[in-house]
Amino acid sequence: xxxxxxxxxxxxxxxxxxxxxxxxxxxxxxxxxxxxxxxxxxxxxxxxxxxxxxxxxxxxxxxxxxxxxxxxxxxxxxxxxxxxxxxxxxxxxxxxxxxxxxxxxxxxxxxxxxxxxxxxxxxxxxxxxxxxxxxxxxxxxxxxxxxxxxxxxxxxxxxxxxxxxxxxxxxxxxxxxxxxxxxxxxxxxxxxxxxxxxxxxxxxxxxxxxxxxxxxxxxxxxxxxxxxxxxxxxxxxxxxxxxxxxxxxxxxxxxxxxxxxxxxxxxxxxxxxxxxxxxxxxxxxxxxxxxxxxxxxxxxxxxxxxxxxxxxxxxxxxxxxxxxxxxxxxxxxxxxxxxxxxxxxxxxxxxxxxxxxxxxxxxxxxxxxxxxxxxxxxxxxxxxxxxxxxxxxxxxxxxxxxxxxxxxxxxxxxxxxxxxxxx
Amino acid sequence: xxxxxxxxxxxxxxxxxxxxxxxxxxxxxxxxxxxxxxxxxxxxxxxxxxxxxxxxxxxxxxxxxxxxxxxxxxxxxxxxxxxxxxxxxxxxxxxxxxxxxxxxxx
Numbered sequence: 138x139x140x141x142x143x144x145x146x147x148x149x150x151x152x153x154x155x156x157x158x159x160x161x162x163x164x165x166x167x168x169x170x171x172x173x174x175x176x177x178x179x180x181x182x183x184x185x186x187x188x189x190x191x192x193x194x195x196x197x198x199x200x201x202x203x204x205x206x207x208x209x210x211x212x213x214x215x216x217x218x219x220x221x222x223x224x225x226x227x228x229x230x231x232x233x234x235x236x237x238x239x240x241x242x243x244x245x246x247x248x249x250x251x252x253x254x255x256x257x258x259x260x261x262x263x264x265x266x267x268x269x270x271x272x273x274x275x276x277x278x279x280x281x282x283x284x285x286x287x288x289x290x291x292x293x294x295x296x297x298x299x300x301x302x303x304x305x306x307x308x309x310x311x312x313x314x315x316x317x318x319x320x321x322x323x324x325x326x327x328x329x330x331x332x333x334x335x336x337x338x339x340x341x342x343x344x345x346x347x348x349x350x351x352x353x354x355x356x357x358x359x360x361x362x363x364x365x366x367x368x369x370x371x372x373x374x375x376x377x378x379x380x381x382x383x384x385x386x387x388x389x390x391x392x393x394x395x396x397x398x399x400x401x402x403x404x405x406x407x408x409x410x411x412x413x414x415x416x417x418x419x420x421x422x423x424x425x426x427x428x429x430x431x432x433x434x435x436x437x438x439x440x441x442x443x444x445x446x447x448x449x450x451x452x453x454x455x456x457x458x459x460x461x462x463x464x465x466x467x468x469x470x471x472x473x474x475x476x477x478x479x480x481x482x483x484x485x486x487x488x489x490x491x492x493x494x495x496x497x498x499x500x501x502x503x504x505x506x507x508x509x510x511x512x513x514x515x516x517x518x519x520x521x522x523x524x525x526x527x528x529x530x531x532x533x534x535x536x537x538x539x540x541x542x543x544x545x546x547x548x549x550x551x552x553x554x555x556x557x558x559x560x
Numbered sequence: 561x562x563x564x565x566x567x568x569x570x571x572x573x574x575x576x577x578x579x580x581x582x583x584x585x586x587x588x589x590x591x592x593x594x595x596x597x598x599x600x601x602x603x604x605x606x607x608x609x610x611x612x613x614x615x616x617x618x619x620x621x622x623x624x625x626x627x628x629x630x631x632x633x634x635x636x637x638x639x640x641x642x643x644x645x646x647x648x649x650x651x652x653x654x655x656x657x658x659x660x661x662x663x664x665x666x
Contacts, residue, residue, distance in 0.1 A: 264600065266604070274607065275604050321611070323611065325611070357612070359610070360608060362612045559607070
């Protein structure tokens with residue numbers, strides 16, 4: 138009997154070990170919700186197992202701690218009645234039960250339910266039909282549902298990220314799940330690809346490609362691979378940013394001399410409209426979520442700093458004052474704060490500025506950070522940094538407490554951009 | 561041994577099955593039932609990415625100048641007073657012939 142119990146405990150330990158991720162939570166008062174995610178009945182039919190991905194997603198968010206679940210025979214499904222006291226005794230505040238069933242048409246059905254063991258309440262669940270290849274996507278949706286029910290804010294596990302990988306003389310623009318897995322190549326080229334920017338609907342990317350030996354801005358439709366050169370003027374065409382309605386791109390052109398900010402139609406039609414007018418370099422424009430304001434980087438004051446101006450053009454106001462080098466602004470989804478790269482004593486780090494209080498907080502302790510971008514729920518910031526001479530992706534929570542390294546094998550990873558919510 | 565274990569587990573499961581009515585308020589039970597009965601499956605949308613590859617033949621790099629391309633080589637040596645193409649140069653000639661056939665404008 139004892140031997141059997143030991144074997145079962147070992148089995149449980151093995152399960153949690155395989156779900157371990159490179160996550161590091163720093164700072165005090167990290168409150169994590171203890172949750173028991175029971176392996177879904179029949180999930181062996183899908184690889185990876187749904188519960189494994191859900192567990193990894195929730196753990197990685199830094200807001201959940203998964204509770205060890207003993208091997209239950211037969212595995213309970215979402216239809217089972219729950220002994221809340223038993224799960225409370227295992228110190229789980231929430232419980233997830235689910236099942237996977239093969240359908241006669243070759244597709245699968247995943248059902249699950251979330252329970253609040255403290256209140257003894259059924260928090261409902263969802264059923265999904267999916268193809269075998271969509272196991273991971275489905276698991277991210279399950280994790281989003283749980284995250285939203287228990288934290289009150291939308292989850293971002295089913296959103297996607299774009300980044301550029303350099304392998305030898307080959308550059309690849311890749312699209313992956315928010316956890317860095319399941320990557321697909323959207324574009325492969327022998328010339329650099331930089332500055333990918335997601336359209337607000339998540340279907341297209343604007344980026345700069347050097348495939349014609351000079352920087353040209355393309356808009357690329359992900360599903361069918363259709364590409365259009367939307368800014369190919371004399372000189373350089375760089376730093377595209379989408380307006381919130383998806384109709385307009387703010388771009389940086391050197392067609393009239395120095396690098397200045399222009400607006401163009403996202404479908405490439407019509408004429409360019411110049412909106413910045415300075416004798417300095419104005420670059421890296423980005424729209425505020427309401428579309429009324431453009432934040433951008435300029436060296437008009439002698440050192441690169443972040444400024445803002447009305448999106449239709451007009452007088453610019455300086456936004457950053459701390460430090461001699463602040464670049465690459467990104468506005469939070471609620472429009473209340475600004476993430477950017479600040480140079481602190483020779484180290485390039487991600488900082489966040491509260492636009493109301495003007496308080497600045499440095500979030501990272503790395504030293505070659507670049508390309509910050511907010512998760513669509515505003516909770517995390519994705520960035521590229523350098524580790525052991527190689528570009529890697531990393532993410533940090535907006536309060537700086539949770540830091541993640543997004544594991545990615547093979548190649549030098551740069552220029553990440555976090556995509557919008559999937560509708 | 562196995563029999564004991566099964567007995568223990570089924571007892572535990574029976575306990576699970578018995579207790580929730582005591583734990584849940586009637587409203588919760590009703591809600592749970594209604595939801596599981598009415599739960600319709602949502603189809604997970606397809607988010608496929610189609611790949612555009614510019615690294616293939618002739619794209620993104622100049623085949624005639626890229627040192628890793630056979631077409632970057634142009635020299636063919638003959639033996640003294642001979643016009644036979646030596647075997648080692650035949651792939652080079654064929655590569656250039658194919659390039660000219662495939663690119664009539666070049």
